[in-house]
Amino acid sequence: MSGYRKQSIPIDEAKQIIGQYQFGLVYQLEKILLGTVEKIQSEIIWEECLEARFFSEEKELHIFDYNGTYRAVCVEDEEKSNEEKSSKYVLEGKQIKLSSQFHEQSGFDFYKVKKYISYDEDGQAVVELTRLTGLC
Known part of the structure; x- marks a missing residue:
């Protein structure tokens, strides 16, 4: 129970959904x-992009170079159900x-x-994934 879904997206589709x-x-x-997508979108030069993260409270899109090919x-x-929302599997709100x-x-x-927290074979908590959720 990780608390998140991870999905690969074709790079051309990823560039179209950053809005x-x-x-x-x-x-x-x-x-x-760095800023709101609305503000920075016109300044993005994809040919010069090394890495990008687009994010909101509930999701993040990560675009990156992997062995000379862009991936997203x-x-x-x-x-989650109401019971799961108080789960120990997610730490939120760190600023x-x-x-x-x-x-x-x-x-x-x-x-x-x-x-997002998971547990290893010894039962020790480990951070499985960290993602951006907002600017304030």
Whole structure:
């Protein structure tokens, strides 16, 4: 019970659906873009993109280079019952302060992450996945 679904998406399709996400973090050769997708989308130069993450509270799209080929993976929260929502498998809401450079660029002070927890064969908790969930 991981709390999320992970799915590979064709890269051309991934580029077309970035508008479904609220925020973006894009590493390009010349600069890093951070902010709302609406604000940064026109500045993305896909030929210079090294890695990109588009995210909102419930999902993240990760675009990255793998051995010279771009790939895209979408991670979405699984639907949960009320009982499962209080589960120990997900740690939400950790806020991490942005540097002054990214604060000035984006207008936000913090980014938020969600961690998905699983247990190894010895029963010890391990962070299985960490993803971005928002800017605030």
